[in-house]
Amino acid sequence: MFETLTERLDHVFKKLKGRGKLSEKDIKDALREVRLALLEADVNYKVVKDFITGVEEKATGQEVTASLIPAQQVIKIVHEELISLMGGGEDNSLKLSGSPPSSIMVVGLQGSGKTTTAGKLASYLREKNRNPYLVPADPYRPAAIEQLRKLGETLGIDCYAPQKNDDPVQIVAKALKLARSQNFDALIFDTAGRLHIDEELMEELLGIKKVLNPSEILLVADAMTGQDAVNVAKGFNDVVGITGVILTKMDGDARGGAALSIKAVTQKPIKFIGTGEKLDAWESFHPDRMASRILGMGDVLSLIEKAQSAFDERQAEALEKKLRKDEFTLEDFRDQLRQIKKMGPLEDILGMIPGLGKLKGIKNMRPDEKQLVRLDAMVSSMTAKERRNPRIINGSRRLRIAKGSGTTVQDVNRLLKQFAMTKKMIKQVSKRGGKGISPAMFPL
Amino acid sequence: MKKGKKEKGGIFQRLRRGLARTQGLLVGGADDLLRPGRGLDEGLYEELEEVLIVADVGVEATTRLIEGVRREVKKKGITDASEVLPLLRQEVLEILQPYEAPLAIERTGDYPFVVMVIGVNGTGKTTTIGKLAHRFGSQRKRVVVAAADTFRAAAIEQLEIWSDRAGAHFVRHGSGADPSAVAFDAVKTAQAKKYDLVFIDTAGRLHTKENLMEELKKVKRIIGRELPGAPHEILLVLDATTGQNAIAQARTFHEALEVTGIALTKLDGTAKGGIIVAIAQELGVPLQFVGVGEGVEDLQDFRAESFVDALFSQTT
Numbered sequence: 001m002f003e004t005l006t007e008r009l010d011h012v013f014k015k016l017k018g019r020g021k022l023s024e025k026d027i028k029d030a031l032r033e034v035r036l037a038l039l040e041a042d043v044n045y046k047v048v049k050d051f052i053t054g055v056e057e058k059a060t061g062q063e064v065t066a067s068l069i070p071a072q073q074v075i076k077i078v079h080e081e082l083i084s085l086m087g088g089g090e091d092n093s094l095k096l097s098g099s100p101p102s103s104i105m106v107v108g109l110q111g112s113g114k115t116t117t118a119g120k121l122a123s124y125l126r127e128k129n130r131n132p133y134l135v136p137a138d139p140y141r142p143a144a145i146e147q148l149r150k151l152g153e154t155l156g157i158d159c160y161a162p163q164k165n166d167d168p169v170q171i172v173a174k175a176l177k178l179a180r181s182q183n184f185d186a187l188i189f190d191t192a193g194r195l196h197i198d199e200e201l202m203e204e205l206l207g208i209k210k211v212l213n214p215s216e217i218l219l220v221a222d223a224m225t226g227q228d229a230v231n232v233a234k235g236f237n238d239v240v241g242i243t244g245v246i247l248t249k250m251d252g253d254a255r256g257g258a259a260l261s262i263k264a265v266t267q268k269p270i271k272f273i274g275t276g277e278k279l280d281a282w283e284s285f286h287p288d289r290m291a292s293r294i295l296g297m298g299d300v301l302s303l304i305e306k307a308q309s310a311f312d313e314r315q316a317e318a319l320e321k322k323l324r325k326d327e328f329t330l331e332d333f334r335d336q337l338r339q340i341k342k343m344g345p346l347e348d349i350l351g352m353i354p355g356l357g358k359l360k361g362i363k364n365m366r367p368d369e370k371q372l373v374r375l376d377a378m379v380s381s382m383t384a385k386e387r388r389n390p391r392i393i394n395g396s397r398r399l400r401i402a403k404g405s406g407t408t409v410q411d412v413n414r415l416l417k418q419f420a421m422t423k424k425m426i427k428q429v430s431k432r433g434g435k436g437i438s439p440a441m442f443p444l
Numbered sequence: 445m446k447k448g449k450k451e452k453g454g455i456f457q458r459l460r461r462g463l464a465r466t467q468g469l470l471v472g473g474a475d476d477l478l479r480p481g482r483g484l485d486e487g488l489y490e491e492l493e494e495v496l497i498v499a500d501v502g503v504e505a506t507t508r509l510i511e512g513v514r515r516e517v518k519k520k521g522i523t524d525a526s527e528v529l530p531l532l533r534q535e536v537l538e539i540l541q542p543y544e545a546p547l548a549i550e551r552t553g554d555y556p557f558v559v560m561v562i563g564v565n566g567t568g569k570t571t572t573i574g575k576l577a578h579r580f581g582s583q584r585k586r587v588v589v590a591a592a593d594t595f596r597a598a599a600i601e602q603l604e605i606w607s608d609r610a611g612a613h614f615v616r617h618g619s620g621a622d623p624s625a626v627a628f629d630a631v632k633t634a635q636a637k638k639y640d641l642v643f644i645d646t647a648g649r650l651h652t653k654e655n656l657m658e659e660l661k662k663v664k665r666i667i668g669r670e671l672p673g674a675p676h677e678i679l680l681v682l683d684a685t686t687g688q689n690a691i692a693q694a695r696t697f698h699e700a701l702e703v704t705g706i707a708l709t710k711l712d713g714t715a716k717g718g719i720i721v722a723i724a725q726e727l728g729v730p731l732q733f734v735g736v737g738e739g740v741e742d743l744q745d746f747r748a749e750s751f752v753d754a755l756f757s758q759t760t
Contacts, residue, residue, distance in 0.1 A: 040503050042687030045494055110710065110738070111566025111683060115597075140738070142574075142605035147598035154597070195713045222566065226500040226687025228715035235714075249565060252650040254689035277565070277595070 027059045034078060043257035044230045047085075047264040055081050079291055085260055086287035092269035094125075095243070096215045100185035101133070103176070103212040106246075107205060107236055108220035110193030113248035115144060117220050117274055118190040119151035120282040121246075124272075125186045126157065133184035134159040135175040137168045137208065138192035148190050155279060158184070168192065169207045176212060189214070196235025205240050216243045218271065221262055223247045229258035230265045237266045248274035251281065259290065326427055330387040330419060334379040337372055377405035378415055390416055482525035484517065492532055499718030499755055500687050505725060509535055529756065537752045539721055545730035546745035547677065547705060549580070549641065556588065556634035558642045558667055558674040560627075562660060562701065563681035564693055565648030568709035568735055570599065572681050573643045574606025575735070575743035585640040587612040590630030592623040592663060593647035603645050609740065613639065623647065623659060624666040631670050644675070651696035664701055679705045679732065684717030694723045703727075708746070709735030716755050 031052050038048045058077050080088075096102035104121065106114045115138075122132040134152045136159065138144040145162060152159030160175040172189055179187050191208065194201040209217065219233060219242045236242055245262055250273045263270060270285040322328050379387065381404030386393050393401070393416060402409045482488070489510055496506040509532060516522075516531050549557050559576070561569050570593070577587050589607040591614070593599040600616050607614040615630040627644050634642045646663065649656035667674050680703040682690050697703055708717050711734050720731060731746040 036503055039497055040688055042500075042689075045497050109685065109713070111568060113566060141602070143598040143602035146601045147596070150597035197714060222683075222685070224564075224683075224686045224689040226685065226690075226715065226719065227498050228500070228685050228713065229687075231714040232685070249650065251652070252564070252689065253652050253692055254687070257687070 041255035041257035044261040082291035088287040103214040130186040224254040225258040229261040233262040244271040381405040499716040501718035505722040540748040559677040560675040567683040577610035578740040591616040592626040595647040685715040690719040705732035707733035
């Protein structure tokens, strides 16, 4: 997400970084590029206009006092503006108020991912010690009810079974009554996909809202949405008054400018993002991370969080010591591999590393998860002695390792060569006092 | 389907109806573009740019189009603003027209004509197949519909309802089954029982998921092995609401599978699907269908004229 915007701004700011001081014209030039980048990222035309005006005013205002603005300052202003536009500092948690059960309505266009989102939301609420209940209120789309029922079944979460021929308003009224008689405390109503300009169906949504008096009305929007995002968001917000937004399909390569657009026209917080088809592919929305990503600073925070949960700190300390003393062995390397595997899909991790998107070739590089398994197998097929001192691995040993790990001698050769190179690299980096480099990244 | 019965009419009316409703939401005073007597100023080009960008045509294609218009204006010595928009309209039309290509089902002897339908999640693949099955069913073609989306919950059931509605023969395996096996089965059945057409529904997948793209290639390969020359069409379903990412989608699906046609869905909303202009320019893939609603009849052949009219309709 946002990759190209990131690259663009990187390019712009490289130009800015190239010079020490900035004139008013420099700012204008930079912002022209920022504008194009935002438009290419599908941020709405008018939202872009407002954004640029805002940044220009701030930058120019500061110029009065400093007369010349360092490049860093422009970056900072653009960054801050992006964060604030996307709701930085705002509370974007789910609000389930009032006497239980609280109701959540999930609304949006066709195909935005409402039903999958309803399932994810239910699973999330259960994690938060709620007792969720799924209600399919879409009798129109063929098998929509069946889809939610199946998701509920997979998750082990109860799902209401509507009576045939009940309309959505009847469905939700009956489901609400039933839920009250049991001890469900968070009801999720999956509504039919509809166009924001379909008066009849928008009217129906309003009818459902009146019955439920929901704590949350969440607009589910596809992160790939183009300029129309503002019309859709405005349409739903004007009629039913949404309380928040969930962005779906964030695992693709869409730049996701819709996030900025929707927030700008509705002023409602983006609460969650959907990052895959699996029911646990679900994260809270972090405006600062998103803004950092836009600015090419990478999604550092997410990466750190993932690393923290996967890496044992004491292990890490021991590793660092070894690195410094140049005692890094194939055994340590295997430990690293295993820890990396714990962090989740490699592709996701790569995407979080700042600046990596800029490197030529990296964009098309698909890390091969199986390669990790093969490497692990090769190292495991070595003797302890070999792992500590790879230099003793001669031809016949190589053949044995290849056979033992189901690989070829060429694979083993490659591993040993890369390992030697990595060690050399680590040596150089640690000499320069580089900290925190992960040697296990080398097989990529 | 309740909504399918509600309103009928040509695509143009439907498109316009949708677009008319969005006028109030559009930014800028596009009406001004047509006011006779207005001279040619920079503001005019900015407004044209806005019209295109807001229609999701994209920065690059927009820049190219505007440059073209500027050249024409100079060449023809145009001085009145009201003459500029028709130039732009003509330019867009010229890009799209060569790719206006309704799906032609060619007789292939005893063999069925196989159409594989692909796209990212939620673009309307299943619905499009339902409409296609209906369309060709009512032309007395004998149709097989294959549920090769074995991944998404209830995708099979959803397609089955559409298939029944169209009176097609439905081929399904269990949930989680190998999509290639379903496709294979459908083609086999169609061959044995002399069906005319096979529509294969596939699971929605983001084009960035390498392994899922490989799965699609395999489905295609298996079909081709069973029936040389098949699949005869690979129909990519794009959502008109999608912005610039649609180019990446089209590009990646095309690279992997050689797309032979595009269906642009959800044109009954306020999105204009201008991205198709950039896609036509870059990939030159035939534009076959537009989806304009949820009813069985709401699938129309792509017509460049109507599409362009709708694209600029707030100014005409």
